[in-house]
Amino acid sequence: MILLLSGSGDANLDYVIEWLHHYDHPYQRINADDLLHDDFHLALAPPRLTVRQRVVDLDAVGAVWLRQFGNLRRSVYWQEAKRRVRPDALEQIAREHAVALGGLLAVLADKHWLTHPSRVHVNKLDMLQCAHKAGLVVPETHVVNRKRELAALRATGDFICKSLYEPLFLKDGSGFYAMYTTRIDAADDELISDDFTPSLVQRLIPKDYELRVFYLDGECYTMAIFSQQRARSALDFRNVDWTDPPRQVPYTLPPEVAARIRAFMTEIGLNCGSLDLVKSTDGRYYFLEVNPAGQFGMVAFPCNYPLYDKIALHLIRHDRA
Amino acid sequence: MTERKKPFASSLAADDRRLHSLNILLADYEPIVDLARDEALLELKQPCAVYGTRDFADHRFYKSLTMSLGPVDATQPPPDAAGEAGAAAEPAVDAAAAEAQRPDGSSYFATWACCLPVEGHARSIVCDLQRSTFAFIPNVVAEILELCKTRSVAELYAHYGHEHNREIDEYLAYLVARDFGFYCATPQPFPELDLDWRNPRPITNCVIDFGADTEQPLASLSEQLSRMFCQAVELRFFRAASADELASCAAAFGDSTIRSISLLAGDHASLDRDGLELLLRRNKRIKHIAVHSTAGRNEVIRVDMHTTIRYTSEVVSSEACCGQVSPRYFSPNVDAFTEALVRNSCLSHKVSVDARGAIKNCPSMVRSFGDVRTTPLAEVVASEAFQAPWKITKDQVLVCQDCEFRYICHDCRAYVADPEQPLSKPARCRYNPYEGRWE
Numbered sequence A: 001m002i003l004l005l006s007g008s009g010d011a012n013l014d015y016v017i018e019w020l021h022h023y024d025h026p027y028q029r030i031n032a033d034d035l036l037h038d039d040f041h042l043a044l045a046p047p048r049l050t051v052r053q054r055v056v057d058l059d060a061v062g063a064v065w066l067r068q069f070g071n072l073r074r075s076v077y078w079q080e081a082k083r084r085v086r087p088d089a090l091e092q093i094a095r096e097h098a099v100a101l102g103g104l105l106a107v108l109a110d111k112h113w114l115t116h117p118s119r120v121h122v123n124k125l126d127m128l129q130c131a132h133k134a135g136l137v138v139p140e141t142h143v144v145n146r147k148r149e150l151a152a153l154r155a156t157g158d159f160i161c162k163s164l165y166e167p168l169f170l171k172d173g174s175g176f177y178a179m180y181t182t183r184i185d186a187a188d189d190e191l192i193s194d195d196f197t198p199s200l201v202q203r204l205i206p207k208d209y210e211l212r213v214f215y216l217d218g219e220c221y222t223m224a225i226f227s228q229q230r231a232r233s234a235l236d237f238r239n240v241d242w243t244d245p246p247r248q249v250p251y252t253l254p255p256e257v258a259a260r261i262r263a264f265m266t267e268i269g270l271n272c273g274s275l276d277l278v279k280s281t282d283g284r285y286y287f288l289e290v291n292p293a294g295q296f297g298m299v300a301f302p303c304n305y306p307l308y309d310k311i312a313l314h315l316i317r318h319d320r321a
Numbered sequence B: 001m002t003e004r005k006k007p008f009a010s011s012l013a014a015d016d017r018r019l020h021s022l023n024i025l026l027a028d029y030e031p032i033v034d035l036a037r038d039e040a041l042l043e044l045k046q047p048c049a050v051y052g053t054r055d056f057a058d059h060r061f062y063k064s065l066t067m068s069l070g071p072v073d074a075t076q077p078p079p080d081a082a083g084e085a086g087a088a089a090e091p092a093v094d095a096a097a098a099e100a101q102r103p104d105g106s107s108y109f110a111t112w113a114c115c116l117p118v119e120g121h122a123r124s125i126v127c128d129l130q131r132s133t134f135a136f137i138p139n140v141v142a143e144i145l146e147l148c149k150t151r152s153v154a155e156l157y158a159h160y161g162h163e164h165n166r167e168i169d170e171y172l173a174y175l176v177a178r179d180f181g182f183y184c185a186t187p188q189p190f191p192e193l194d195l196d197w198r199n200p201r202p203i204t205n206c207v208i209d210f211g212a213d214t215e216q217p218l219a220s221l222s223e224q225l226s227r228m229f230c231q232a233v234e235l236r237f238f239r240a241a242s243a244d245e246l247a248s249c250a251a252a253f254g255d256s257t258i259r260s261i262s263l264l265a266g267d268h269a270s271l272d273r274d275g276l277e278l279l280l281r282r283n284k285r286i287k288h289i290a291v292h293s294t295a296g297r298n299e300v301i302r303v304d305m306h307t308t309i310r311y312t313s314e315v316v317s318s319e320a321c322c323g324q325v326s327p328r329y330f331s332p333n334v335d336a337f338t339e340a341l342v343r344n345s346c347l348s349h350k351v352s353v354d355a356r357g358a359i360k361n362c363p364s365m366v367r368s369f370g371d372v373r374t375t376p377l378a379e380v381v382a383s384e385a386f387q388a389p390w391k392i393t394k395d396q397v398l399v400c401q402d403c404e405f406r407y408i409c410h411d412c413r414a415y416v417a418d419p420e421q422p423l424s425k426p427a428r429c430r431y432n433p434y435e436g437r438w439e
Helices: A011-022 A032-036 A076-084 A087-107 A124-133 A147-154 A186-191 A255-268 A297-303 A307-320 B014-019 B035-043 B080-088 B095-101 B139-148 B153-159 B165-177 B218-227 B243-251 B273-282 B334-342 B377-382 B384-391
Strands: A002-006 A027-031 A040-043 A048-051 A054-056 A063-066 A112-114 A141-146 A159-162 A169-172 A175-178 A195-203 A207-216 A219-225 A248-251 A272-280 A285-291 B028-031 B108-111 B115-119 B124-128 B133-137 B181-184 B205-210 B232-240 B260-266 B286-292 B299-304 B307-311 B350-353
Touching (some): A002 A011, A002 A307, A011 A307, A027 A032, A032 A087, A063 A307, A124 A141, A141 A147, A297 A307, B108 B139, B124 B139, B139 B165, B153 B165, B273 B286, B273 B299, B377 B384
Parallel strands (some): A002 A027, A002 A063, A063 A112, B232 B260
Antiparallel strands (some): A141 A195, A169 A175, A207 A219, A207 A272, B108 B181, B115 B124, B299 B307
């Protein structure tokens, strides 16, 4: 049996479930938010799992697909709890919830994992180091906390800043502040204080186009995004006007770049993930980041890549092995 | 360069900025157009036991249904007429800009993978499957685009004996200006779109009709359709229906795999714009509402990217009003295009329940496969006879097979031009592909 671990809002699971049905293969989906709403009982030594009063036969589980198994904030529970639970207590509950989820993952340690729990969260800086070691080109990268250091860098050319962690959206009034990749302009000088908290800055890479790669089991499924076509998405594709999107087309990576991505993913122990690259105007392919449980519908649908089918087949193959 | 909208730092006291990181300080402000609607939708949950989720994502990739009626205002020309005029006229091309984009004759011209030329008898179109639109091109341009797959621009000139270099340049400049293609040093990294259509769902869409006193077993239908992973339903009322009745019918799909509900109902006092918007705000699955038999009101309101409200004075008294062919119902998108290559563009993976409760391929078709109250849908759907019309492609339908719209237009097998010839074209299609005009 295949276990699918993610959250309620993850449509990727819905699409893979359709294929698992199609192939008539047994599966069980557990959402992180189920633990807050449904009957859930995990007993230990020996482990015994009951979900919605039905025993999940852990011995029968061969393969596990792990995605965003956490993030209490996106749950129905959170909407109620944020109004009714003290913030410090809620913080503690979130940590406890994370430990409960981690306990379930630990019980499944010897299964085949599509994204191993130890690799589902990666460090952006570490990934840049690893990619560099695997022979991928990475942008010149700095972590600084002083304006004068930033000024010294900017004296040598254009720089961008981006979030060290996953980007955040701060809701405010009738809109939100979005932590997209931002070019640091001279006009920003007065907004930047002399000191700030450690921040990621990278030399700006002039782009021909952006590349989104969905990596699965050694294969790269790549899409080129001509984000340069539109001013607002030029630096960060997520900042796109969906009523007038830039071109997104299937792309074939040069074999040596694909080989380095394979070497990199193998080295860091990821059998699946979404990678962001840039084809620069100087012809080089820059690695920007890897998201182990990233979105890939935005690659699968426009390019008509059979990614959901491939994932289902991968899980079925390893479930039987 | 992007114009800075309102960096977060502006909202902070100068002394507090040092407590933040650069990325937060420089974060730009994005207004949400309709915050009230956005928040209302966020609070709404769309549970589905079959998918094992208490709130599935409001995903943008789904099939939506709308009954194919006549154009909103019959006196207006079909929506493609403007595009036709545009293509016929000299395209507004910035020649200098286009020239600047073309490095030299050794470069290649590539159409974007999502822009597919389809040749018709009299003329061709480029289907832009990413932006859901199309544009007319002469057949010779479709031919040129085919040649461009393997030839550089210089080789293309040579192919036509260097006699038409100027025309070729103009055609390509037009395609660049319309953003259907681009020049590149080599087309190699840009493969063509994979045109395989893959579908794990036994049923993708369903039409349910309501006559004067029809009672449909909606709860049972919702459950049966969900087990077949149906994504879209259309509920059609051949009589007036109140907003409350529509809301309660749509609510029957409250725990289902349905991602898109389309409603069609006769006018009722409660179906004013406010009433309909409230309906949309209370049920996120409802994507399209059409109100028919309005006393002269003809209007289309685009609520957001995926949601529309439509008023039409047309009277929809029965399923016999369906089957109109119009550019309004064209679907230039990857799913519909690839499906049309191998399946029927109306009936594929569709099941319907007519106003008398008969299970059919489409309510307008004659053959009934059983009564919905006594016959399980899955049994009907699995039968070979039921699936037979799914496999009739436009390439098999007479006349349609010569039409440039064949992969973006929906078919109709219920009303065909020649009842003696089952593969004749839809009776209500007024387009003549041999002359390239609507009659």
